[in-house]
Amino acid sequence: MMERLILTAMLIISGVLSEDILEHQCALKGTSVILRCKYNNLPGLTVRSIKWYKVQKVADKLMFFLVSGLPSPANHFEYMFNNNKNDCSLRINDVQFADEGEYVVSFVVNLQEVKSHKHKYLSVKELKAVVEPSTAAEGDTVGLTCVTACPEKTQIAWMRDGLPVTNTVFQATKEDAGRYYCAVYQQDSARSASVTLNVHYAPTGVILSVSPAGAVIAGSTVTFTCSSEANPSVTQSGYTLFKDGKFISSGQNFIISDIHPSQSGQYHCSAWNGIQWRGTSFVKSLGIRVEVQYPPINITVSVNPEHAVEGSSVSLTCSCETNPAVDTYTWYRKTLSDSSSPPVWVGSGKMLSYVFVRELHTGLYFCHVRSKLGESNSTEVMLSMPESSHDRKLLPIVVGTGVSLSAVLLMALLLFWKTQKRAMSQKIAAEFSLGPGESNSDPNVVYANVTMLPLSPLPDEAYTNLILIEEIHIRM
Structure with a gap:
């Protein structure tokens, strides 16, 4: 003890x-x-x-x-x-x-x-991580604070989703969103609970897709879908579809169940979630060109000139609407004499031309159009030259030409005759005007008495024909 x-x-x-x-x-x-x-x-x-x-x-x-x-x-x-x-x-x-x-x-x-x-x-x-504000719009200032109740000073490190954070005050971007925690430097086990930073940002990566992809055939069903990355997510009413710059509809999806060639054009969509960044509220996608393909339709034939005359040139042109382009044009003719006989092939190409049209070219014409999506015939057009009309138009041309030539020949003869008559009269008058011993010719020349006979006038029939020819020529 x-x-x-x-x-x-x-x-x-x-x-x-x-x-x-x-x-x-x-x-x-x-x-x-x-x-x-x-x-x-x-x-x-x-x-x-x-x-x-x-x-x-x-x-x-x-x-x-x-x-x-x-x-x-x-x-x-x-x-x-x-x-x-x-x-x-x-x-x-x-x-x-x-x-x-x-x-x-x-x-x-x-x-x-x-x-x-x-x-x-x-x-x-325990360490406590504070992110202020916990929800920020892109561009807002965010601060990180690590709180500890122990009086001892502790060196702190920040982490976001396992990656080190160098700045505790920054301007938020969408990449800054994530889970943050603070920890004692080089002692990751001594860490705070994680807190989340939620960053709101305007839509990015706005994409318009068309289904099915590839060629769009008339009459098929086509679906347009607009997508984007945004926080908060874009609602249905936040998506808008445009065609050639004009509003089509609202919503993320737009379906055309029976697409028509007139619906071809440049399409794009826009997305909006109420967040504005750098002055932009509505973000547009890239445009997509939609070309609706369809077989030949509205096939017509035009004739130039409309009224054919034998001997003239005539062109027939085949026109249609189609996408893709026409592969072949083929021309056929039905004879007027036998409409029940099968049509005869007469040529190929968009235009059929006759340089010198004749009676044998008359008949019913139509063109056959073929493309990758189908083929069809045009309506028939008539190429005819009525016989009565043909005779009336040809005769005045021949008669007019002959009369004109005759008139010119007769006028030339009449002018020649008048010129000779005037020259002879002047010569005789000059000889009678010389006095005795006067001579304007060689003195060795011996003159005989000359009796001047009057020149014979033209027959009356000649004047009559000349007048008639001139009148006909003028009337033509």
Whole structure:
């Protein structure tokens, strides 16, 4: 008994034992903490080992539980006893909320165990990540704050979806959206709970798709679908479809059950979710050209000129509406004399031409049009030259030409005759005007008496014919 009292007195003097003292220490959840403990050795007293207990109140009674017996992972509690350094500390790894509480160390000295009167109270706190605001529009300023209740300064690192974050204040973009947490630097296990940053942004990647892809055949069903990436998502009323710049409908999908060639054109869609970014509210897709293909329709034949005359040129032109373009034009003729006989092939190409049309070219004409999507015939047109009309038009041309030539010939003869008559009259008058001994000719020439006979006038029939010819020529 006396030995125990001496031992107790010496431990008090050495500082191992004293009045009960409660020291507080704070640790962050997930970190490692050391409950510091020091003692002084006295001559004759040797601390052989230490034991740490967790003090808990059970039924209003304090109970001491050896930490090595508490349910915990291996190496969770680690004694740092070093008699040479007088170190009696306790290390707790990966601190959890269950580790919070009061701890006390016990010394084994000279085969006696004595508990210290210095108790340690461990408070366990958790890091708290704050993202402000938690929901931001693209372009808004966002700040990150890590809150800890422990007074000790701690170096903090930020992570977003497992990637390091360098700036704790930034302007939000859609790429900044995600789950954020803060952690003790290089101790990722000592981390906060994750918080989410929700970034609202205007639609991007607006795409208009057409189904089925490829050629669009008239009469088929075509579906237009507009899609985008946006937050919040674009609602049905936020999508709009346009054709050639004109409004078609609202909604993400638009179906044409029986598409018509007139619905060919340039289509695009726009998306809107109420978020404006850089002055843009409605975001447009790229345009898609839709060409509706269809077989030949509205096939017609035109004749130029409309009224054919034998000997003139005539052209027949075949026209139609089709997509894709016509592959072949083929011309056929039915004879007027036998309409029941099969049509006769007369040519190929868009235009059929006769340089010198004749009676044998008359008949009913039509063209046959073929494309990749089908073939069809035009309506029939008549090419005819009525016989009575032919005679009336040809006779005046022949008569008019003959009369004109005769008139020109007679007028030339009459002019020649008048010129000769005038020349002869002037010569005779000059000879009678010379006096005796006067002569304008060679003096050796002997003149005989000359009797001047009157020139015979033209017959009356000639004048009559001339007048008639001139009249006919003028009337023509």
